[in-house]
Amino acid sequence: MIRIENIAMRFGKTAAVNGVSLHLDSGDSVALWGANGAGKTTLIRCVLGLLRYRGRITLGGHDVRRHGKRARLLVGYVPQEIGFYDDLGVAEAVRFFGRLKGLSHADAGATLDRVGLHGHEHKRIRELSGGMKQRLALAIALLGDPAVLVLDEVTASLDAVGRGEFLALLEQLSGMGRTLLFASHRIEEVASLAKRVAVLEHGRLKEVVPCGDFAARIARNAVLHLSIAAPIRKRAVELLSAEGLAPQLNGAGLLVPVAPEHKAVPFRILADAHIPVDDFELVSHEHAARIGTERMPEEDRP
Amino acid sequence: MSALGILPTVGVERTPPSVLRNTMTIAQRELREAVRSRWFLLYTLAFAVLGLAVSFVSASGSGGSGLSGFGRTTAGLVNIVLLVVPLMALTAGAASIASDRERGMLSYVFAQPVWRLEVLLGKYIGLAASLLASLSLGLGACAVILAWKGIAARPASIVWLTGLSFALALGMLSVGMLISALARKASVAVGTAIFVWLILVFVSDLALMAGTVALRLRIEELFLLSLLNPLQVFKMWTLHGVDATLDVLGPAGLYASEEYGARLHVMFGAFMLAWVVLPLSAAAAMLSRRSPL
Numbered sequence: 001m002i003r004i005e006n007i008a009m010r011f012g013k014t015a016a017v018n019g020v021s022l023h024l025d026s027g028d029s030v031a032l033w034g035a036n037g038a039g040k041t042t043l044i045r046c047v048l049g050l051l052r053y054r055g056r057i058t059l060g061g062h063d064v065r066r067h068g069k070r071a072r073l074l075v076g077y078v079p080q081e082i083g084f085y086d087d088l089g090v091a092e093a094v095r096f097f098g099r100l101k102g103l104s105h106a107d108a109g110a111t112l113d114r115v116g117l118h119g120h121e122h123k124r125i126r127e128l129s130g131g132m133k134q135r136l137a138l139a140i141a142l143l144g145d146p147a148v149l150v151l152d153e154v155t156a157s158l159d160a161v162g163r164g165e166f167l168a169l170l171e172q173l174s175g176m177g178r179t180l181l182f183a184s185h186r187i188e189e190v191a192s193l194a195k196r197v198a199v200l201e202h203g204r205l206k207e208v209v210p211c212g213d214f215a216a217r218i219a220r221n222a223v224l225h226l227s228i229a230a231p232i233r234k235r236a237v238e239l240l241s242a243e244g245l246a247p248q249l250n251g252a253g254l255l256v257p258v259a260p261e262h263k264a265v266p267f268r269i270l271a272d273a274h275i276p277v278d279d280f281e282l283v284s285h286e287h288a289a290r291i292g293t294e295r296m297p298e299e300d301r302p
Numbered sequence: 303m304s305a306l307g308i309l310p311t312v313g314v315e316r317t318p319p320s321v322l323r324n325t326m327t328i329a330q331r332e333l334r335e336a337v338r339s340r341w342f343l344l345y346t347l348a349f350a351v352l353g354l355a356v357s358f359v360s361a362s363g364s365g366g367s368g369l370s371g372f373g374r375t376t377a378g379l380v381n382i383v384l385l386v387v388p389l390m391a392l393t394a395g396a397a398s399i400a401s402d403r404e405r406g407m408l409s410y411v412f413a414q415p416v417w418r419l420e421v422l423l424g425k426y427i428g429l430a431a432s433l434l435a436s437l438s439l440g441l442g443a444c445a446v447i448l449a450w451k452g453i454a455a456r457p458a459s460i461v462w463l464t465g466l467s468f469a470l471a472l473g474m475l476s477v478g479m480l481i482s483a484l485a486r487k488a489s490v491a492v493g494t495a496i497f498v499w500l501i502l503v504f505v506s507d508l509a510l511m512a513g514t515v516a517l518r519l520r521i522e523e524l525f526l527l528s529l530l531n532p533l534q535v536f537k538m539w540t541l542h543g544v545d546a547t548l549d550v551l552g553p554a555g556l557y558a559s560e561e562y563g564a565r566l567h568v569m570f571g572a573f574m575l576a577w578v579v580l581p582l583s584a585a586a587a588m589l590s591r592r593s594p595l
Binding site for chain 2: 045048049050051052068069070072073075077079081082083084085087088096097099100101102144
């Protein structure tokens with residue numbers, strides 16, 4: 001269904017994607033995994049024909065460069081964040097994109113029902129929350145029941161609750177014969193949706209591994225990202241350090257490397273000291289290294 | 303059927319929508335957004351108020367004749383059009399693509415089964431329709447006032463003026479869209495459009511006068527150089543249309559009337575068409591080559 005053959009794309013002198021080849025059959029589901037700048041989003045944009053590239057990409061046998069319109073008719077795309085026209089009504093947006101996809105009368109109500117936006121048809125887009133906007137983007141992507149879904153870090157801009165809901169929605173939608181290509185740096189997303197994981201590093205495809213193997217590898221080598229209120233973060237670091245862990249402060253909380261069989265230990269230590277944990281996620285070492293510096297405020301930086 | 307009510311009918315291949323259909327879909331959306339926006343209301347209002355003021359003052363004066371039969375009112379309206387219409391069209395065109403690019407909407411629309419040319423043409427047609435509506439409202443209000451005051455200004459002059467104003471708007475819209483296709487930010491695009499407007503409205507005339515004196519340009523050179531400015535083409539074509547001669551423009555006008563006669567219509571039309579087609583073609587080329595991000 002998706003054939004990516006020896007793709008290369010440069011931004012000036014920097015090779016954003018270099019010699020990547022990847023084949024997805026109908027019903028396949030592949031996660032693109034890698035640190036920021038690894039080339040995940042660039043590869044997705046090449047698949048959509050948004051960027052000029054060397055090599056060849058076909059969707060359902062249609063060359064993206066030469067027959068882009070026909071190729072994109074097979075695709076539903078959800079970007080990381082979308083700046084919809086704020087004054088547009090929700091139903092109006094569905095109808096507009098439905099017409100662009102060749103649907104004469106897109107049933108806005110039914111389409112919005114699919115993604116849990118029932119009752120929001122008459123709202124303006126500016127009235128929707130970030131999570132609702134992502135649901136709307138998903139509703140639009142599903143118009144015409146495309147054979148391919150392309151998702152680009154779709155939960156990155158959502159909070160923990162919104163992320164969970166959106167992921168549950170995607171899980172329900174997957175496994176219906178659609179081919180899924182998505183970029184993510186969240187292991188729970190990858191584990192839920194992917195059959196295979198394509199690991200990108202500096203624009204090159206490092207490996208393609210079955211999702212189970214990849215998840216096990218991550219679990220062996222994971223970091224807990226704990227959201228803890230700022231005034232008690234340093235106290236939490238002291239407690240965890242005293243127990244032999246190696247916590248690291250960042251802007252939103254703590255990063256604590258944990259052994260796979262002891263993931264609950266930091267929670268027990270903090271609960272004993274009555275330090276509440278507002279939220280948590282299990283992330284890879286690469287992701288932890290990134291967010292460790294990205295989100296750290298000046299006063300917390302070493 | 304799943305819990306979400308989705309039938310597993312994925313992958314049924316359909317025919318992509320036609321160029322016309324996609325273009326008109328985008329044009330309708332663009333027109334709707336333009337009509338809802340403040341600039342449309344503001345420009346229409348400004349245009350109508352200025353036009354009415356000119357009409358009223360002119361009507362109170364000599365009674366609508368003068369300037370070799372070319373209505374004083376129409377002459378006033380030409381000057382209003384020369385100021386307002388290029389500004390309207392340039393800024394509307396400049397904001398269109400750049401603002402979509404800035405908010406990520408351009409790449410999202412390009413990720414749909416559309417050609418980039420369809421998006422450009424759709425936006426162009428939608429904005430052109432909104433400009434036509436704005437011009438018709440503004441000039442229509444003036445025509446009504448003229449009729450109400452019993453001024454003997456030829457209705458044909460108003461129709462001619464409206465038609466050429468629209469042609470000027472189309473040319474300026476093309477230039478605005480080219481600026482928009484080149485700019486990464488809407489603010490830069492609109493700023494550039496205003497700069498271009500200043501050059502066309504004020505600087506080019508001064509430059510032409512200075513050039514004439516400094517370089518001792520011949521009258522035919524002066525006339526041909528003035529054709530490079532679409533505002534001059536509009537002015538000369540409007541006057542030529544309602545008066546047949548261009549003597550109000552001085553020696554260059556007299557030269558043009560005598561040298562080219564009736565061929566002036568074709569000449570002005572060709573230059574105006576070039577101002578519509580060339581920048582829009584350049585915008586299409588830019589849009590197809592450049593990343594929408």
